[in-house]
Amino acid sequence: MNTNCDLIVVGAGPAGLAAACSAAQAGLKVLLLDEFMKPGGRLLGQLHQEPGGAWWNGIREAQLLVLGAQEAGAVIETGVSVTGLERTRDNGWTLWTNQGRYRSPYVLLATGAAESANPLPGWTLPGVMSIGAAQVMTNVQRVRVGKRGVVIGMNVLAMAIVSELRLAGIDLAAIVLPPGNALSGSSSDPEAVLESLVRFADLAPNAMLKYGAKLLQSSMTRNIALNLYPKQGIRMMGVPLQLRRCAIEIVGRDAVEGVLVADVTPRGEPIAGSERFMEADFVCIAGGLYPLAELAAVAGCPFRYVPELGGHVPVHGENMQTPVPGLYVAGNITGVESAKVAIAQGRVAGLSIAFSAAAENAPDEAEIKDAMKQVKRIRQEALIQFHPDIARSRAKLYQTETV
């Protein structure tokens, strides 16, 4: 059993790497575990252009964070899946993994987010994948996903990844809505989707979305836009964004051969007789993200259901501490946001833990407060706003939960 550390960080994504770095700099012995074969988490898949024109290259960002954490003295082990954690009698933690047990007085869960499924008939055929899987294949494994794909679902993550797939030269036939069913919620409602599209208009290199964003903030103008919206869609990175068309079924014998789609009314109801077949050899389902918090649940941490943050989040304070002694959280496990916010949260968590552990070079309270302010500033400037009410719902969470 490995017992030689002060802090174990679960997840070597942006939050975990930043936390490991700041905690190790403060003098803690830090071990960072990740189940993937290389550190970086979802950063490894990210590639986009910022409003100023500079490129955000996630692989490069990950390398810098890994270097920073290692130089500070943190040890990174990859290929380690944490499967459970349990409190020990001396108020520390035992972590069960596929590589044996580990012990540590402090644990930081930086496990990120997982993709939500959005099932429709045919979604279990080979060739159907989550859009995040297409991103990993393209940007991490460098494997071509297929010859021609259809994306089902329109949200921030889908738009970001569509642009990455296009940069890699992958052909996409269309982006369509999911069919309305017991599981689809508002993701199949054209008006709700249009409203959310406006929030990441900056990501869409398309004049209508970019300059129409302000116009589309009222429900009335949105309705007009939906009624006028062309059936064949508006092109984004060369891919028709079909807000008035939904997938009905994914078709194929042994693998994906195409998608049966239908036109929908402005309210999202399929129009009878408008069905048509769209040829494709792969399908990406974009169901959005939710905080991956299984380990916090296993550890006995209480939860709050906060839709603005993506679902159930572990109760935590602004300093990233949970009500469970010795247990901290950072990054998307606390709510779905951009990687830059996760990095800033990781720094707060690392400093808070070093403070609580009275580390050799522990920060003072002012330094932690500064790091917390930095999180808010970065959140405000974030290009990708996953939800318009993140700041408000976080303020509410931190006000009611005094940890």
Place this chain on the structure above:
Amino acid sequence: MKEASIIVCRCEEVTLEQIRETISKQGCSARETKLRTRAGMGICGGRTCRPLLDRLTAPPEGESASEFPLKVQPPVRPMSFAEWGHSS
């Protein structure tokens, strides 16, 4: 018609229709639905369909929304008995 045949739990191949019928016939909770249909009890441990089951069985709103409707239990990742034995 098409909607009913959607598979919700891929591991155990449980359809939306089976789950809805169980819920309406038995009036059951997320946990009971899981035990009756085996949805969420396959090799992946419910990693894909857990949120879907929660959505289908969750009470509309209220205090219970703060808790996970389905309890999470270790191991939270699929692993072999050999690995499990090695780790304990």
